[in-house]
Amino acid sequence: xxxxxxxxxxxxxxxxxxxxxxxxxxxxxxxxxxxxxxxxxxxxxxxxxxxxxxxxxxxxxxxxxxxxxxxxxxxxxxxxxxxxxxxxxxxxxxxxxxxxxxxxxxxxxxxxxxxxxxxxxxxxxxxxxxxxxxxxxxxxxxxxxxxxxxxxxxxxxxxxxxxxxxxxxxxxxxxxxxxxxxxxxxxxxxxxxxxxxxxxxx
Numbered sequence: 001x002x003x004x005x006x007x008x009x010x011x012x013x014x015x016x017x018x019x020x021x022x023x024x025x026x027x028x029x030x031x032x033x034x035x036x037x038x039x040x041x042x043x044x045x046x047x048x049x050x051x052x053x054x055x056x057x058x059x060x061x062x063x064x065x066x067x068x069x070x071x072x073x074x075x076x077x078x079x080x081x082x083x084x085x086x087x088x089x090x091x092x093x094x095x096x097x098x099x100x101x102x103x104x105x106x107x108x109x110x111x112x113x114x115x116x117x118x119x120x121x122x123x124x125x126x127x128x129x130x131x132x133x134x135x136x137x138x139x140x141x142x143x144x145x146x147x148x149x150x151x152x153x154x155x156x157x158x159x160x161x162x163x164x165x166x167x168x169x170x171x172x173x174x175x176x177x178x179x180x181x182x183x184x185x186x187x188x189x190x191x192x193x194x195x196x197x198x199x200x201x202x
Contacts, residue, residue, distance in 0.1 A: 047074045047082045051091075059097045062087070063124020098125050098133035106137055110145040113137055115177025143186065146178050150190045165191065 047069055054060055054068055062083055069079040086092040098120055105111050105119065113134045120130040150169050157165045166187055173183035 043075055043078045047078050061094050061097050061123040061125050062092050094125050094129050098129050102133045110149045110176055112177035146173055146186045
Protein backbone atom coordinates (compact mmCIF):
# COMPACT_ATOMS: atom_id res chain seq x y z
CA UNK A 1 0.00 0.00 0.00
CA UNK A 2 1.38 3.41 -0.93
CA UNK A 3 2.02 6.24 1.52
CA UNK A 4 -0.67 8.24 -0.30
CA UNK A 5 -3.25 5.50 0.26
CA UNK A 6 -2.32 5.23 3.93
CA UNK A 7 -2.68 8.96 4.46
CA UNK A 8 -6.14 8.94 2.91
CA UNK A 9 -7.30 6.40 5.47
CA UNK A 10 -6.20 8.45 8.49
CA UNK A 11 -9.03 9.98 10.53
CA UNK A 12 -9.50 13.67 9.64
CA UNK A 13 -8.77 14.91 13.16
CA UNK A 14 -5.35 13.25 13.34
CA UNK A 15 -3.74 15.88 11.14
CA UNK A 16 -4.79 18.62 13.54
CA UNK A 17 -3.46 16.65 16.49
CA UNK A 18 -0.12 16.09 14.76
CA UNK A 19 0.12 19.79 14.00
CA UNK A 20 -0.55 20.52 17.65
CA UNK A 21 2.16 18.11 18.76
CA UNK A 22 4.66 19.79 16.47
CA UNK A 23 3.70 23.26 17.68
CA UNK A 24 3.77 22.17 21.32
CA UNK A 25 7.26 20.73 21.01
CA UNK A 26 8.45 23.79 19.05
CA UNK A 27 9.14 21.79 15.90
CA UNK A 28 6.68 23.82 13.89
CA UNK A 29 4.89 27.13 13.91
CA UNK A 30 1.57 27.59 15.69
CA UNK A 31 -1.49 25.65 14.46
CA UNK A 32 -3.45 26.95 11.47
CA UNK A 33 -5.72 29.97 11.58
CA UNK A 34 -8.75 29.68 13.86
CA UNK A 35 -11.75 27.72 12.70
CA UNK A 36 -14.64 29.98 11.87
CA UNK A 37 -16.92 30.55 14.82
CA UNK A 38 -20.65 31.10 14.75
CA UNK A 39 -23.91 29.16 14.63
CA UNK A 40 -22.89 27.16 11.55
CA UNK A 41 -19.46 26.17 12.84
CA UNK A 42 -18.70 22.48 13.38
CA UNK A 43 -18.51 22.05 17.20
CA UNK A 44 -15.82 19.38 16.93
CA UNK A 45 -13.65 21.51 14.65
CA UNK A 46 -14.05 24.47 16.99
CA UNK A 47 -13.17 22.29 19.99
CA UNK A 48 -10.05 20.92 18.29
CA UNK A 49 -8.85 24.43 17.52
CA UNK A 50 -9.45 25.58 21.08
CA UNK A 51 -7.51 22.62 22.47
CA UNK A 52 -4.58 23.09 20.12
CA UNK A 53 -4.42 26.79 20.94
CA UNK A 54 -4.46 26.03 24.66
CA UNK A 55 -1.73 23.40 24.37
CA UNK A 56 0.61 25.40 22.16
CA UNK A 57 3.73 26.02 24.22
CA UNK A 58 2.20 24.96 27.55
CA UNK A 59 0.95 21.74 29.11
CA UNK A 60 -2.46 21.86 30.77
CA UNK A 61 -4.52 19.51 32.86
CA UNK A 62 -7.59 17.82 31.45
CA UNK A 63 -9.85 19.83 33.76
CA UNK A 64 -8.34 23.13 32.63
CA UNK A 65 -9.03 22.18 29.03
CA UNK A 66 -12.51 20.91 29.84
CA UNK A 67 -13.32 24.18 31.62
CA UNK A 68 -12.06 26.16 28.64
CA UNK A 69 -14.24 24.20 26.24
CA UNK A 70 -17.25 24.67 28.51
CA UNK A 71 -16.63 28.42 28.62
CA UNK A 72 -16.81 28.41 24.81
CA UNK A 73 -20.10 26.50 24.88
CA UNK A 74 -18.69 23.32 23.37
CA UNK A 75 -21.19 20.48 23.99
CA UNK A 76 -20.12 18.14 26.78
CA UNK A 77 -20.15 15.04 24.58
CA UNK A 78 -17.94 16.73 21.99
CA UNK A 79 -15.52 17.97 24.66
CA UNK A 80 -15.27 14.54 26.27
CA UNK A 81 -14.69 12.80 22.94
CA UNK A 82 -11.96 15.23 21.86
CA UNK A 83 -10.22 15.15 25.23
CA UNK A 84 -10.18 11.35 25.11
CA UNK A 85 -8.56 11.48 21.68
CA UNK A 86 -5.96 13.99 22.83
CA UNK A 87 -5.16 11.71 25.78
CA UNK A 88 -4.71 8.78 23.39
CA UNK A 89 -1.99 10.63 21.45
CA UNK A 90 -0.34 12.02 24.59
CA UNK A 91 -1.28 15.67 24.22
CA UNK A 92 -3.32 15.55 27.43
CA UNK A 93 -1.59 13.69 30.25
CA UNK A 94 -2.32 14.67 33.84
CA UNK A 95 0.55 12.57 35.21
CA UNK A 96 3.08 14.29 32.96
CA UNK A 97 1.46 17.65 33.72
CA UNK A 98 1.70 17.08 37.48
CA UNK A 99 5.36 16.05 37.30
CA UNK A 100 6.25 19.06 35.17
CA UNK A 101 4.32 21.40 37.48
CA UNK A 102 6.08 20.11 40.58
CA UNK A 103 9.52 20.11 38.96
CA UNK A 104 9.05 23.75 37.97
CA UNK A 105 7.22 25.24 40.95
CA UNK A 106 9.17 23.54 43.73
CA UNK A 107 12.63 24.93 42.89
CA UNK A 108 11.55 28.13 41.13
CA UNK A 109 8.92 29.29 43.62
CA UNK A 110 10.21 27.47 46.70
CA UNK A 111 6.87 25.80 47.30
CA UNK A 112 6.51 22.93 49.75
CA UNK A 113 4.59 19.79 48.90
CA UNK A 114 1.47 20.95 50.72
CA UNK A 115 1.24 24.11 48.62
CA UNK A 116 1.97 22.16 45.45
CA UNK A 117 -0.79 19.69 46.31
CA UNK A 118 -3.25 22.57 46.68
CA UNK A 119 -2.24 24.00 43.32
CA UNK A 120 -2.62 20.66 41.57
CA UNK A 121 -6.02 20.17 43.18
CA UNK A 122 -7.12 23.54 41.82
CA UNK A 123 -5.91 22.39 38.39
CA UNK A 124 -8.20 19.40 38.68
CA UNK A 125 -5.47 16.79 39.03
CA UNK A 126 -6.62 13.71 40.94
CA UNK A 127 -5.13 13.37 44.42
CA UNK A 128 -3.56 10.01 43.60
CA UNK A 129 -1.87 11.44 40.51
CA UNK A 130 -0.70 14.47 42.48
CA UNK A 131 0.78 12.26 45.20
CA UNK A 132 2.83 10.36 42.64
CA UNK A 133 4.40 13.62 41.47
CA UNK A 134 4.87 14.98 44.99
CA UNK A 135 6.56 11.77 46.14
CA UNK A 136 9.40 12.65 43.78
CA UNK A 137 10.25 15.78 45.81
CA UNK A 138 13.33 15.16 47.94
CA UNK A 139 12.80 16.39 51.54
CA UNK A 140 16.36 17.73 51.45
CA UNK A 141 15.50 19.84 48.41
CA UNK A 142 12.39 21.09 50.17
CA UNK A 143 14.40 22.17 53.22
CA UNK A 144 17.04 23.79 51.01
CA UNK A 145 14.31 25.78 49.26
CA UNK A 146 12.95 26.93 52.64
CA UNK A 147 16.41 28.09 53.70
CA UNK A 148 16.88 29.97 50.44
CA UNK A 149 13.58 31.77 50.98
CA UNK A 150 14.55 32.77 54.52
CA UNK A 151 18.00 33.98 53.51
CA UNK A 152 16.57 36.11 50.73
CA UNK A 153 13.95 37.64 53.03
CA UNK A 154 16.52 38.32 55.76
CA UNK A 155 18.15 40.96 53.57
CA UNK A 156 15.13 43.19 54.09
CA UNK A 157 14.89 42.52 57.85
CA UNK A 158 18.24 43.86 59.00
CA UNK A 159 16.60 46.64 61.06
CA UNK A 160 13.77 44.50 62.42
CA UNK A 161 13.80 43.07 65.96
CA UNK A 162 14.16 39.32 66.43
CA UNK A 163 10.55 38.64 67.39
CA UNK A 164 9.18 40.49 64.38
CA UNK A 165 11.72 38.87 62.07
CA UNK A 166 10.76 35.42 63.35
CA UNK A 167 7.06 36.07 62.88
CA UNK A 168 7.52 37.35 59.34
CA UNK A 169 9.86 34.56 58.28
CA UNK A 170 7.69 31.78 59.71
CA UNK A 171 4.67 33.40 58.08
CA UNK A 172 6.50 33.47 54.76
CA UNK A 173 7.24 29.75 54.96
CA UNK A 174 3.68 28.96 56.04
CA UNK A 175 2.34 30.72 52.95
CA UNK A 176 4.66 28.57 50.85
CA UNK A 177 3.19 25.43 52.40
CA UNK A 178 5.84 24.54 54.99
CA UNK A 179 4.79 23.02 58.30
CA UNK A 180 5.41 24.97 61.50
CA UNK A 181 8.00 22.51 62.81
CA UNK A 182 10.28 22.81 59.79
CA UNK A 183 9.57 26.53 59.49
CA UNK A 184 10.67 27.34 63.05
CA UNK A 185 13.72 25.07 62.79
CA UNK A 186 14.89 26.71 59.56
CA UNK A 187 14.21 30.23 60.82
CA UNK A 188 16.01 29.51 64.10
CA UNK A 189 19.07 28.21 62.26
CA UNK A 190 19.19 31.03 59.74
CA UNK A 191 18.72 33.76 62.34
CA UNK A 192 21.47 32.20 64.43
CA UNK A 193 23.73 32.15 61.39
CA UNK A 194 22.90 35.81 60.84
CA UNK A 195 23.85 36.60 64.43
CA UNK A 196 20.31 36.89 65.77
CA UNK A 197 18.39 34.80 68.29
CA UNK A 198 15.09 33.18 67.37
CA UNK A 199 12.62 33.35 70.30
CA UNK A 200 9.78 30.89 70.79
CA UNK A 201 9.12 28.12 68.33
CA UNK A 202 7.88 24.61 68.89
